[in-house]
Amino acid sequence: MKRNILITGGAGFIGSHVVRLFVGKYPDYRIINLDRLTYAGNLANLRDVENRPNYTFVKGDICDYDAMRSLFAEYDIDGVIHLAAESHVDRSIRDPFTFARTNVMGTLTLLQAAREHWNGAWEGRRFHHISTDEVYGALPFDGTLFTEQTRYDPHSPYSASKASSDHFVRAFHDTYGFPAVVTNCSNNYGPYQFPEKLIPLFINNIRHEKPLPVYGRGENVRDWLYVEDHARAIDTIFHRGRDGETYNIGGFNEWRNIDLIRVIIRTVDRLLGRPEGASEKLITYVTDRAGHDLRYAIDSRKLKEELGWEPSLQFEEGIEKTVRWYLANQEWMDDITSGEYERYYQEMYTGR
Numbered sequence: 208m209k210r211n212i213l214i215t216g217g218a219g220f221i222g223s224h225v226v227r228l229f230v231g232k233y234p235d236y237r238i239i240n241l242d243r244l245t246y247a248g249n250l251a252n253l254r255d256v257e258n259r260p261n262y263t264f265v266k267g268d269i270c271d272y273d274a275m276r277s278l279f280a281e282y283d284i285d286g287v288i289h290l291a292a293e294s295h296v297d298r299s300i301r302d303p304f305t306f307a308r309t310n311v312m313g314t315l316t317l318l319q320a321a322r323e324h325w326n327g328a329w330e331g332r333r334f335h336h337i338s339t340d341e342v343y344g345a346l347p348f349d350g351t352l353f354t355e356q357t358r359y360d361p362h363s364p365y366s367a368s369k370a371s372s373d374h375f376v377r378a379f380h381d382t383y384g385f386p387a388v389v390t391n392c393s394n395n396y397g398p399y400q401f402p403e404k405l406i407p408l409f410i411n412n413i414r415h416e417k418p419l420p421v422y423g424r425g426e427n428v429r430d431w432l433y434v435e436d437h438a439r440a441i442d443t444i445f446h447r448g449r450d451g452e453t454y455n456i457g458g459f460n461e462w463r464n465i466d467l468i469r470v471i472i473r474t475v476d477r478l479l480g481r482p483e484g485a486s487e488k489l490i491t492y493v494t495d496r497a498g499h500d501l502r503y504a505i506d507s508r509k510l511k512e513e514l515g516w517e518p519s520l521q522f523e524e525g526i527e528k529t530v531r532w533y534l535a536n537q538e539w540m541d542d543i544t545s546g547e548y549e550r551y552y553q554e555m556y557t558g559r
């Protein structure tokens with residue numbers, strides 16, 4: 208094998224798309240997918256690649272230092288794409304400790320295991336840390352964008368934990384010369400996303416004619432990127448980005464939540480053969496998310512100018528593809544939304 212790449216969190220939403228891309232595109236790489244299989248990790252996301260000869264799944268916890276050291280030694284890992292993280296803002300508001308443990312301590316544990324294994328021989332090695340635009344805080348409605356120079360200003364326990372992990376990665380680069388790169392991406396959408404996030408949650412609720420809980424007045428703005436475009440950006444930066452650099456990844460595709468929700472409603476209603484706008488009645492304005500960031504919008508010109516990446520999919524096309532996927536993969540959704548999920552859903556979304 209030409210390279211041994213560890214992808215952490217590969218059974219999650221974005222991770223599974225990165226695993227699929229790398230396993231298919233690089234048959235001479237061994238891809239090791241490390242995942243703890245928490246509620247958000249799902250091996251069903253990878254059924255189509257699980258028998259490929261260059262793919263290995265390992266169940267494990269990035270916080271377990273001894274296990275990480277053994278893993279690096281066993282597979283002689285030379286590249287890491289680190290996606291394993293707790294990622295849902297609402298959960299972080301209820302349980303910040305879990306976010307500090309996984310996102311901060313887990314990242315530090317992995318960094319330390321990589322540093323020890325590579326032992327100063329940085330050539331040909333790379334640690335690619337996947338992060339979020341939420342570390343930059345919130346923008347007003349004035350057309351400004353987050354750039355790589357924007358000061359960190361996280362507001363939620365989730366974004367604070369990701370900001371801290373980003374700082375640890377940069378500290379390893381600056382202190383030890385450790386070969387690391389950080390990317391900060393905007394909101395992703397597409398197949399295999401856990402239905403706690405806005406788009407899959409709302410598609411599923413519309414199908415089942417359940418209320419659509421719009422936080423506050425639905426005026427917050429997010430910049431949406433199709434998940435396969437994110438995976439392509441990671442591929443580009445992992446191979447051609449410069450050590451010690453940060454790259455922002457975004458869609459130049461800002462939507463007010465309520466406008467996006469109306470697009471989803473129209474698309475689902477049409478594909479289910481319901482009268483246009485039939486599901487508008489499901490829109491339910493609920494108590495806002497605490498500390499809800501007003502607007503995220505990312506400037507990814509550096510990535511385009513230096514490495515030539517740009518989003519490939521128009522939003523209308525991406526949403527159509529996404530809704531069709533969820534409607535065609537009901538079994539996947541039904542498996543996830545049985546058992547534990549129902550209890551979480553009741554706690555989270557009823558009586559807000």
Ligand SMILES: Cc1cn([C@H]2C[C@H](O)[C@@H](COP(=O)(O)OP(=O)(O)O[C@H]3O[C@H](C)C(=O)[C@H](O)[C@H]3O)O2)c(=O)[nH]c1=O
Binds near residue numbers: 392423
């Ligand atoms: C679940 C839900 C969300 N919302 C609102 C809250 C946000 O303004 C927007 C999107 O929420 P969501 O939780 O899907 O995503 P963000 O909080 O923007 O964060 C996401 O994008 C960043 C980049 C990450 O880094 C996070 O990991 C990822 O979860 O819809 C509602 O109005 N109702 C709902 O039921």
